[in-house]
Amino acid sequence: MNVPTFQDGVASGFIAVTNPFDGAEIGKIADIPPESAQMLIQAARDGARVCRNLSRYERARILENCASLVDRDKEAFAALIVSEAGKTLRQAQKEVLRCVNTLKLSADEARRNGGEVVPFDAYAGSEKRQGWFSREPLGVIVAITPSNDPLNLVAHKLGPAIAGGNSVVLKPSELAPLSAIRLADYLVAAGLPPNIVVVANGGAALGEALVSARDVRMVSFTGGFVTGEKIARAAGLKKLAMDLGGNAPVIVMSDCDLEDAVECCVSGAYWAAGQNCIGTQRILIHSDIYERFKGRFVALTQSLKVGDPALPDTDIGPMITAQAAKQTARVVNDAIRLGAKLLSGNILDGAVYAPTVLEDVDFGCDLWRQEVFGPVVVLQRIESLDEALALANTPEYSLHSGIFTADLEVALKAADALEAGGVMINDSSDYRFDAMPFGGFKYGSLGREGVRFAYEEMTQPKVVCIRRAIEKRPEAQ
Numbered sequence: 001m002n003v004p005t006f007q008d009g010v011a012s013g014f015i016a017v018t019n020p021f022d023g024a025e026i027g028k029i030a031d032i033p034p035e036s037a038q039m040l041i042q043a044a045r046d047g048a049r050v051c052r053n054l055s056r057y058e059r060a061r062i063l064e065n066c067a068s069l070v071d072r073d074k075e076a077f078a079a080l081i082v083s084e085a086g087k088t089l090r091q092a093q094k095e096v097l098r099c100v101n102t103l104k105l106s107a108d109e110a111r112r113n114g115g116e117v118v119p120f121d122a123y124a125g126s127e128k129r130q131g132w133f134s135r136e137p138l139g140v141i142v143a144i145t146p147s148n149d150p151l152n153l154v155a156h157k158l159g160p161a162i163a164g165g166n167s168v169v170l171k172p173s174e175l176a177p178l179s180a181i182r183l184a185d186y187l188v189a190a191g192l193p194p195n196i197v198v199v200a201n202g203g204a205a206l207g208e209a210l211v212s213a214r215d216v217r218m219v220s221f222t223g224g225f226v227t228g229e230k231i232a233r234a235a236g237l238k239k240l241a242m243d244l245g246g247n248a249p250v251i252v253m254s255d256c257d258l259e260d261a262v263e264c265c266v267s268g269a270y271w272a273a274g275q276n277c278i279g280t281q282r283i284l285i286h287s288d289i290y291e292r293f294k295g296r297f298v299a300l301t302q303s304l305k306v307g308d309p310a311l312p313d314t315d316i317g318p319m320i321t322a323q324a325a326k327q328t329a330r331v332v333n334d335a336i337r338l339g340a341k342l343l344s345g346n347i348l349d350g351a352v353y354a355p356t357v358l359e360d361v362d363f364g365c366d367l368w369r370q371e372v373f374g375p376v377v378v379l380q381r382i383e384s385l386d387e388a389l390a391l392a393n394t395p396e397y398s399l400h401s402g403i404f405t406a407d408l409e410v411a412l413k414a415a416d417a418l419e420a421g422g423v424m425i426n427d428s429s430d431y432r433f434d435a436m437p438f439g440g441f442k443y444g445s446l447g448r449e450g451v452r453f454a455y456e457e458m459t460q461p462k463v464v465c466i467r468r469a470i471e472k473r474p475e476a477q
């Protein structure tokens, strides 16, 4: 069975994909209606039977071939990310190299992570038993991805799923689906049999029909909280992985390297125009260095070049839509109405929103408590580490955090106390390595990504236990 497209009448129409910077149409995708969800899942069920029977060597070879093909065409992939997601060229190039790495790590997992011997004889009563557990595929996985990393976040779902012998119905963001579609094509070119990856192009209604289907064994979702809650309600009894948003705090103590801290925090706050789940949103700065940090942070922010992401010297491109930029301005203006002081930015031009710095933000407002997911950062004066830790932990969810200090004891105390899935020491919150466990703490976080960890979520252990007739091994000769 072939993947349905709007050309063969399965889709009701199409969705135009536009460049967020200039609004130019750069492609069209099928708009598959929810009524076709079952057909897509049936195709993926066929694919799941094929994938589970591929040897680990074959799965690894396909993933490695695909990594080589993406690497060969890295400039074309980067250009596509720039035009559909508005990332700058430098950011897009980095994303493509990370995707190559994610695919290679997935191949390693297929080769390496096949199961373990179970030491049954370690406990009384099981001396006659011998055996192992293997890592078996789950079957059909529905993967739903967001617009901000349109290639590498897709690789983080497809790579581990294929390594584990599953099939995937992939619903990429309808705002930036083209890199995902191209990656699926490249996997086929690398030798992946049909229907192991089924691309489901469409919007929220299609996504909801897919996640609620009974034949789906797992939903792996990356996106916002509101969508995550809807998916959790619709999915029913099946495994869920939820990679949701953040509102990252970074603590800056007075003994740090100030210049380095400013540079790292500027990069961490504005990477991908702030549309970054681990982007730095709140910087908690010791009062001894607050004014100096603020002066340099604002000056560096104002030196950034904002505009066309395709130009090599642009630092900050557009947000994904003009509506997203407007929503960011609304959250900032609400904070200003509640007393926040604007230090820079808050200028809206279509989808481009100038990098924005505020101080004296009310702790009750959305800008402090919720994820802003735009190029906005809050500076907050603190008098002690304890005060910083308490403020850092106020939001009900969290992903990453950071601390700048020269004092190891202070760094380790922060690492213990920060309620986050990752604590970056002498770095902003915006660091991720594709092999490390990645995910959130507190509300909404379910499971971990990072290739090994996603692979383990996407497989299930099967125990094989042999009852032997003898209790003791023969005497050594």
Ligand code: NAD
Binding pocket: 144, 145, 146, 147, 148, 149, 153, 171, 172, 173, 174, 202, 203, 204, 205, 206, 207, 208, 211, 222, 223, 224, 225, 227, 228, 230, 231, 243, 244, 245, 246, 276, 277, 278, 371, 373, 399
């Ligand atoms: P979003 O939640 O609006 O959309 C994500 C995906 O969900 C899209 O493919 C969309 O079509 C689909 N969708 C929307 N409604 C649905 C429904 N009812 N049922 C099923 N699918 C539905 O998110 P976005 O704006 O594309 O991305 C931004 C969010 O993603 C931010 O909150 C960001 O922090 C988060 N994010 C998290 C990570 C992570 O790894 N933790 C990484 C990147 C982005």
